[in-house]
Amino acid sequence: MKILVVNSGSSSVKYQFIDMDGEKVLCKGLAERIGISGSRLIHKLDTKKLVLDREMKDHEQALKLILETLTDKEWGVIKDLSEISAVGHRVVHGAERFASSVLIDEEVLKALEENSHLAPLHNPPNIMGILATQKILPNTPGVAVFDTAFHQSMPEKAFIYAIPYRFYQEHRIRRYGFHGTSHRYVSKRAAEILNRDYSNFKVITCHLGNGASISAIMNGRSVDTSMGFTPLEGLVMGTRCGDIDPAIVVYMQESLNMNLKEVYNVLNKESGVLGISQLSSDMRDIEEAAESGNKAAKMALEIYIYRIAKYIGAYTAAMNGVDAIVFTAGIGENSPIVRERVCDYLGYLSVKIDKEKNNSRSKEAIISTPDSKVAVLVVSTNEELVIARDTKEIIEKGLKELNLF
Ligand code: ADP
Numbered sequence: 001m002k003i004l005v006v007n008s009g010s011s012s013v014k015y016q017f018i019d020m021d022g023e024k025v026l027c028k029g030l031a032e033r034i035g036i037s038g039s040r041l042i043h044k045l046d047t048k049k050l051v052l053d054r055e056m057k058d059h060e061q062a063l064k065l066i067l068e069t070l071t072d073k074e075w076g077v078i079k080d081l082s083e084i085s086a087v088g089h090r091v092v093h094g095a096e097r098f099a100s101s102v103l104i105d106e107e108v109l110k111a112l113e114e115n116s117h118l119a120p121l122h123n124p125p126n127i128m129g130i131l132a133t134q135k136i137l138p139n140t141p142g143v144a145v146f147d148t149a150f151h152q153s154m155p156e157k158a159f160i161y162a163i164p165y166r167f168y169q170e171h172r173i174r175r176y177g178f179h180g181t182s183h184r185y186v187s188k189r190a191a192e193i194l195n196r197d198y199s200n201f202k203v204i205t206c207h208l209g210n211g212a213s214i215s216a217i218m219n220g221r222s223v224d225t226s227m228g229f230t231p232l233e234g235l236v237m238g239t240r241c242g243d244i245d246p247a248i249v250v251y252m253q254e255s256l257n258m259n260l261k262e263v264y265n266v267l268n269k270e271s272g273v274l275g276i277s278q279l280s281s282d283m284r285d286i287e288e289a290a291e292s293g294n295k296a297a298k299m300a301l302e303i304y305i306y307r308i309a310k311y312i313g314a315y316t317a318a319m320n321g322v323d324a325i326v327f328t329a330g331i332g333e334n335s336p337i338v339r340e341r342v343c344d345y346l347g348y349l350s351v352k353i354d355k356e357k358n359n360s361r362s363k364e365a366i367i368s369t370p371d372s373k374v375a376v377l378v379v380s381t382n383e384e385l386v387i388a389r390d391t392k393e394i395i396e397k398g399l400k401e402l403n404l405f
Contacts, residue, residue, distance in 0.1 A: 001395070002026070002083055003388045004070075006063075007090040008129025010121065011035055013062045016384040017070060017077060017084075020392050023385060026077040027070070031062035043069050050075050059125070060132035067136060087133050087142045088391030090181070090383065092122035094146030096172065101149065101390040103398060104130060104142040112144070118172070119230075141398070143391040150180030153221040158318070161229075175233075177225035179207045181386045183215040184222075186328045186379040193364060194324060194375055202319045204312055207381065208338065209329035210238040210281065214308065216315035224318050226311055232268060235311065236304045238281035241271035243307070276300035283331045283338070305338060309345035316349065324375040325351070333380050339367065349374050 001021070007014040016028040029043035029050075039056040042049065043066075050069070056062040070076050070084075078084070089104070095115040102108055109130065116123040130142060151159075159175040160168060167173040183205045190205075191198040198220045205215045212235040215225040226234025226242075236242045244267070252258045252266070266275075274281035277300035279289055286304075289297035316322045325346075326332075327339050336358045343353045350373035358367040368376040 001085040001392055002078065003391050004084050004087045005090070005384045005387045005391075006087055006129050006133060007384075008059055008125045010125045013059060013066065013129060015066055016388070018384070018388045020388060023388070025384075027075075028384075029066065029069070031056055031066060034059060034062045041065050041069065043075055045075055045077070048075075058132070059128040060135060063129070063132045063136055081137060081140075084137065084140055086391050086395045087137065087140055088387040089126060089130050089133070089142055089144050090147070090387055091126045091130075091144045092147045092178065093119035093176065094144070094148045094152075095176070096152065098144070098146050098149050099152035101143055101145040101387075101394060103394050104134075104144050108144060118176070141395055143387075143394050145181060145387040145390050147178045147180050148176045150184040151175075151177030151215070151222045151225050154223060154225070158224040173229055175225070175228040177213070177215070177222065178227045178231045179211070179213045179215075179225075180222065181383045182207050182328060182381040183213075183217065183225070185383065185386045186326045186381055187215075187217040188220075189364065189379045190324050190326045190375075190377050193366065193377060193379070196323065201324070202322050203324045203326060204315045204319075204322055205326045205328065206308060206312075206332050206342075207329045208235075208308070208327065208331035208335075211240065212237045212242075212329070212331070214311045214315065216318050218319045224315060236276075236300075236307045237272040238283075239269050239272045239274045241267045241275070273300045273304055276303055283335060287335065287337055301337075301341075305341045306345075308338075308342045312342070312346065322349065322374055324377060326377045326379050328379050328381040333363075333378055334361075339376070339378070343376060346374070351376060 003018050003020060005016045011034045013031045017026045019026050027045045031041045033039040034056045041052040054065055067081060071078055093115050095118055097111050112127055133142060187203045187205050188198055190203055191201050200219055203217045207213050211231055213225055213227040216223050232240050234242045249263055252263045273286055277286055277296045279297055280286060286297045286300055290301045331338055340353055340358055343351050352369040352372040353367055354369045357365055363380040365378045366375055367378055
């Protein structure tokens with residue numbers, strides 16, 4: 001079974017085409033600057049890279065070009081589009097309706113549209129990607145895999161905010177959490193690597209990319225996570241502030257004469273590591289500047305690390321213990337400094353890091369010493385593979401029900 005994984009953003013479509021026999025990525029790529037000048041497709045096949053500068057007015061044109069490339073004589077990997085068994089779509093917000101991945105039908109699409117107000121930047125382009133794919137591949141089933149779904153297992157004490165309850169009842173204002181596909185994948189991988197039973201395992205997963213979130217996962221279920229109603233809450237991120245006193249929002253408007261849009265922009269796009277350092281949102285730049293003595297960069301790094309360490313403490317309390325801590329995503333996978341300095345805070349948990357292992361560059365590694373009471377791991381995240389696996393499972397289940405498999 002060959003599955004196309006599609007991740008549609010507002011001006012981009014990322015894709016991977018995966019052969020599920022052996023879970024091999026046959027090719028992958030990115031259509032970027034959709035709807036803006038300079039749009040292009042970057043397609044990767046083995047070690048070769050194709051860059052096509054082509055006008056793509058919308059997601060439909062982008063997906064058409066992607067599918068043309070998949071069947072291209074030189075750059076393609078299939079002869080005919082009918083070889084695509086199914087399409088797995090990343091969808092950011094599934095709200096309370098979706099606690100797992102689903103086969104997309106009219107009703108699901110309607111529910112996604114109804115949820116759009118909860119993720120106005122993400123869900124509409126996700127839906128555009130689904131509609132465009134349905135138009136070009138009307139007979140190919142599609143599956144939606146949600147960022148929020150894994151966190152639907154959180155108990156009320158973790159997802160209800162201490163604001164009047166009617167805001168939850170009437171408006172569904174609550175913690176949803178994001179990056180669920182990644183937290184699910186790396187927590188499960190950690191159990192496998194450690195040869196532990198996932199259903200009897202307490203793990204804290206740190207997804208540290210441009211966006212960052214941390215989750216407490218107990219016995220295979222997310223019990224708490226740092227992103228909330230939106231992806232703005234929690235850790236310090238590249239440009240997002242994470243946790244702040246909400247009264248700052250009111251103060252900025254009332255006393256600093258900023259309008260709501262300006263405030264939202266500051267907190268989403270000008271804060272975090274970029275805001276503190278006034279230098280960059282990219283952790284590589286921050287580490288380099290801190291190394292060469294830049295005070296603001298040092299402060300940004302310190303605050304970034306401190307916030308992660310605080311959450312690990314909180315989540316250890318939430319689960320009454322922790323067996324393993326996992327680092328993943330761009331920073332989690334590539335920054336030995338961040339990992340080491342977070343673990344420096346965890347002496348009370350008897351966490352011990354093997355510096356050599358921490359410095360080695362491998363996709364998966366146990367970086368704690370054998371006598372560390374808590375295992376610390378680096379696990380490279382693979383959200384596309386989870387989407388493809390879920391898609392395969394749902395399609396096969398559907399075929400079984402129809403007695404076709
Ligand atoms: P996204 O959330 O956009 O998917 P990624 O998971 O790709 O983000 O993470 C991007 C972050 O990873 C950037 O801040 C980048 O600086 C950081 N990063 C990548 N490589 C390194 C490295 N070698 N050392 C430190 N940070 C790194």
